[in-house]
Amino acid sequence: MAEDTARVTLDDLAAIVARRASGEGEASYTRTLIARGVAKCAQKLGEEAVETALAAVGTDTKAVVSETADLLYHLVVLLQARGVPLEDVYAELGRRTNRSGLEEKASRPKG
Numbered sequence: 001m002a003e004d005t006a007r008v009t010l011d012d013l014a015a016i017v018a019r020r021a022s023g024e025g026e027a028s029y030t031r032t033l034i035a036r037g038v039a040k041c042a043q044k045l046g047e048e049a050v051e052t053a054l055a056a057v058g059t060d061t062k063a064v065v066s067e068t069a070d071l072l073y074h075l076v077v078l079l080q081a082r083g084v085p086l087e088d089v090y091a092e093l094g095r096r097t098n099r100s101g102l103e104e105k106a107s108r109p110k111g
């Protein structure tokens, strides 16, 4: 899988997306998508999630990687559009590291 390209983390992507969202001038898919609103960003995230799930049960491993990259990009775009810092998500993940997933699930509000 090793290719001679830069390794980009979620933090890197969030910084790129934030710059694109606030930038002016050159064409940007990110800015166009965010300008269409949170609901559109959420719809795109849902589509990419389904495409990732479908790829995961298929046989093409490269498609799983590609769809996952699309999914993570659209998640970062949605968080930007919704004004939620990735840092808040990291903190929430951190709070969960001291208990099991079953405990965390039991602690969620019923609904």
Ligand SMILES: N=c1c2ncn([C@@H]3O[C@H](COP(=O)(O)OP(=O)(O)OP(=O)(O)O)[C@@H](O)[C@H]3O)c2ncn1[C@@H]1O[C@H](COP(=O)(O)O)[C@@H](O)[C@H]1O
Pocket: 016, 017, 020, 027, 028, 029, 030, 031, 033, 044, 069, 070, 073
């Ligand atoms: N990682 C991504 C990335 N992953 C996916 N995509 C785009 O997401 C879109 C998803 O494809 P679809 O076919 O579902 O969408 P579509 O039909 O073209 O568009 P819609 O009308 O449905 O919105 C494609 O246009 C992809 O190019 C991305 N666009 C941008 N990035 C990153 O964001 C940076 C900034 O991009 P711009 O904002 O375009 O400058 C890039 O350098 C990348 O690092």
